[in-house]
Amino acid sequence: MKLKNLKIRFYTNVLVGAMLIANNISAQNSNYMQWWKDAIFGLFLHWGLYSATAGDWKGHPTSRGEQFMMVERIPIKEYVTIADTFNPIHFNADKWVKMAKDAGMKYIIITSKHHDGFAMYDSKVSDFNIVKKTPYAHDPLKDLIIACHKNGLKFGFYYSLGRDWEDPDAATDYPQKGGRSNTWDFPNEDAKDVTKYLNRKAIPQIKELVTNYGKVDVLWFDTPELTPKSYSKRILDTIRKYQPDCIVNSRIGNGYGDYLVNEQKIEDNVNPKPWESCVTISQYWAYNKHDTAWKSTNTLARQLSEIISKGGNYLLNLSPKADGTFATQSEVRMDSLGKWIAINKEAIYGTKPWIITGELDSSYLQRIPERALTAKEKDILDAVNDRTSKALYPEYRFTTSGKTIFVFVNNPASLQIRIKSLADNISSSSKISLIGYSKKINFSKESDDWMVQLPKDFKPIIPMYVLKIIP
Numbered sequence: 281m282k283l284k285n286l287k288i289r290f291y292t293n294v295l296v297g298a299m300l301i302a303n304n305i306s307a308q309n310s311n312y313m314q315w316w317k318d319a320i321f322g323l324f325l326h327w328g329l330y331s332a333t334a335g336d337w338k339g340h341p342t343s344r345g346e347q348f349m350m351v352e353r354i355p356i357k358e359y360v361t362i363a364d365t366f367n368p369i370h371f372n373a374d375k376w377v378k379m380a381k382d383a384g385m386k387y388i389i390i391t392s393k394h395h396d397g398f399a400m401y402d403s404k405v406s407d408f409n410i411v412k413k414t415p416y417a418h419d420p421l422k423d424l425i426i427a428c429h430k431n432g433l434k435f436g437f438y439y440s441l442g443r444d445w446e447d448p449d450a451a452t453d454y455p456q457k458g459g460r461s462n463t464w465d466f467p468n469e470d471a472k473d474v475t476k477y478l479n480r481k482a483i484p485q486i487k488e489l490v491t492n493y494g495k496v497d498v499l500w501f502d503t504p505e506l507t508p509k510s511y512s513k514r515i516l517d518t519i520r521k522y523q524p525d526c527i528v529n530s531r532i533g534n535g536y537g538d539y540l541v542n543e544q545k546i547e548d549n550v551n552p553k554p555w556e557s558c559v560t561i562s563q564y565w566a567y568n569k570h571d572t573a574w575k576s577t578n579t580l581a582r583q584l585s586e587i588i589s590k591g592g593n594y595l596l597n598l599s600p601k602a603d604g605t606f607a608t609q610s611e612v613r614m615d616s617l618g619k620w621i622a623i624n625k626e627a628i629y630g631t632k633p634w635i636i637t638g639e640l641d642s643s644y645l646q647r648i649p650e651r652a653l654t655a656k657e658k659d660i661l662d663a664v665n666d667r668t669s670k671a672l673y674p675e676y677r678f679t680t681s682g683k684t685i686f687v688f689v690n691n692p693a694s695l696q697i698r699i700k701s702l703a704d705n706i707s708s709s710s711k712i713s714l715i716g717y718s719k720k721i722n723f724s725k726e727s728d729d730w731m732v733q734l735p736k737d738f739k740p741i742i743p744m745y746v747l748k749i750i751p
Contacts, residue, residue: 442505
């Protein structure tokens, strides 16, 4: 049976050539993007004053995580008092970088300024920053970028572009006029001029980030909101003036940028443009002591295999506590995921999508459908918005390097597996091995399917086996 006639096949590659998804997204073959495309896996960090409240405000739990300032309509003069006790005395940049590197991550992105407008670095543009307002009085991002470069990891700054609740001119229009603005301190939305905010604060701070920290590898923008197209271009030009090889994501706005961002979701098929899925390890982007929705290591590894089978990067978000440590749940998952990646790294790094991205095991004919979002859930998609699947079911994912095919056997129903997608792409003379296992693997063809017998004496760290096939 030919591949095109397979009955149980899903997510086949939609390799549509070089068609551009966004009119100004940079060309995929640009040399400065190569390290990013090779990196595959990165660490995202949301860290700020919101980490200190840890999901509470005045004795009650808050919603929207790191955006609780807006939900609770907290005046700036009151919100800034959180800084009085923000003192991350246990922050250790080398330990953070080691954790990321041991987990197989190749780059780190951290919040330099989130929607609250508070800078987590030593900004001369605004005193609303960690050095001027907290007892810590130190720039942790300078330590982190030094540690990254010392240990061979790339580094990037997150910057909230269109939202800033400390600035009187940061107007927004999502989901309606003023919907994400500070309307409790600055109620007159019509009087706001977003270009004044961009000229007074955003652009000068972006210039600080690209001139005061040595080599910056990524500028990761968020929420462009009402940023005019001319300003998106001006910001990009500023970045490239001082950091010619700095990669910029598409959230700089107005069609500019080097790669596309999928927040809390994964592409349905292969996208010919560079893309990245940023996904939380738990429910919230920032640390929240009430958070219980921790993804299992199994889920994280499955998401990684799905993303790379479709040609994307995986940016996994962790949430540091205010004292500079991480929740035990994060550390445990990073450790076990890193050990699994270390064993199976040849199927991950330096690979590309195969002619088919994935196949459901014949014992499991369809995915568990995602439930529809409620109206309330749709309203908070920019805060608590995880739309990735947590279901664990028998599935195969494919990558390739040269002529070699790698098969991620995810949560098999039994040790004898049936793979239809290989069909006529391999033969009885092909070599099939199980990564991390030194003994011979038995396989045979049955009709148009390939039967592979997984060994009883091999127990992977998580129930995901990786086959290496040399046709």
